[in-house]
Amino acid sequence: EVQLVESGGGLVQPGGSLRLSCAASGFTFSSYSMNWVRQAPGKGLEWVSYISRSSTIYYADSVKGRFTISRDNAKNSLYLQMNSLRAEDTAVYYCAREPDYYESSSFDYWGQGTLVTVSS
Amino acid sequence: QSVLTQPPSVSAAPGQKVTISCSGSSSNIGNDYVSWYQQLPGTAPKLLIYENNKRPSGIPDRFSGSKSGTSATLGITGLQTGDEADYYCATWDSSLSVVFGGGTKLTVV
Numbered sequence: 001e002v003q004l005v006e007s008g009g010g011l012v013q014p015g016g017s018l019r020l021s022c023a024a025s026g027f028t029f030s031s032y033s034m035n036w037v038r039q040a041p042g043k044g045l046e047w048v049s050y051i052s053r054s055s056t057i058y059y060a061d062s063v064k065g066r067f068t069i070s071r072d073n074a075k076n077s078l079y080l081q082m083n084s085l086r087a088e089d090t091a092v093y094y095c096a097r098e099p100d101y102y103e104s105s106s107f108d109y110w111g112q113g114t115l116v117t118v119s120s
Numbered sequence: 121q122s123v124l125t126q127p128p129s130v131s132a133a134p135g136q137k138v139t140i141s142c143s144g145s146s147s148n149i150g151n152d153y154v155s156w157y158q159q160l161p162g163t164a165p166k167l168l169i170y171e172n173n174k175r176p177s178g179i180p181d182r183f184s185g186s187k188s189g190t191s192a193t194l195g196i197t198g199l200q201t202g203d204e205a206d207y208y209c210a211t212w213d214s215s216l217s218v219v220f221g222g223g224t225k226l227t228v229v
Binding site: 037046058096 | 210
């Protein structure tokens with residue numbers, strides 16, 4: 001069974017940092033691209049970042065220069081290092097799997113999400 | 121303001137059919153496939169449609185997708201109360217990012 005479990009969320013002050021993790025199981029993690037998607041309270045989905053199997057990386061403009069995505073295939077884990085956090089980064093952060101055998105970006109499995117709250 | 125435009129809400133009676141539109145541009149929908157996601161209250165999103173009109177295993181054929189030019193449509197037939205959810209379209213954009221629609225809340229009344 002495919003499972004994605006996020007952790008690392010919490011309350012952080014503006015300007016602070018947080019590192020999110022996503023533990024993957026039930027599939028060959030190294031064979032898939034991965035993404036982070038967030039959802040502010042009561043709002044819609046917003047894509048945050050992508051990392052391919054070969055570590056090609058893309059970011060949304062809203063987080064570029066502040067967030068860093070990475071993966072450790074040996075640990076079946078995806079990470080999101082978030083620096084210089086702002087109130088508008090407050091959201092539930094989901095990790096999502098992206099099969100390369102799809103012709104385009106589609107996320108077939110999602111984690112349950114971890115809440116990040118940026119507030120003083 | 122989302123890059124892809126969806127109606128904020130739609131409603132229909134049980135057993136009826138509903139469609140949800142998603143409008144974009146030549147930079148996104150016009151140049152790539154569209155996916156659709158269902159988000160039930162309090163849960164993570166779930167993939168309903170990929171590559172415009174394909175259903176992942178386990179998704180009933182009551183759900184369908186289509187695309188024409190720079191717009192896409194999600195169709196749901198035989199509506200059930202359990203279909204009440206938020207629905208999002210998404211696609212790749214030439215700005216090297218994934219873009220989502222603002223979401224459509226489906227009410228089955």
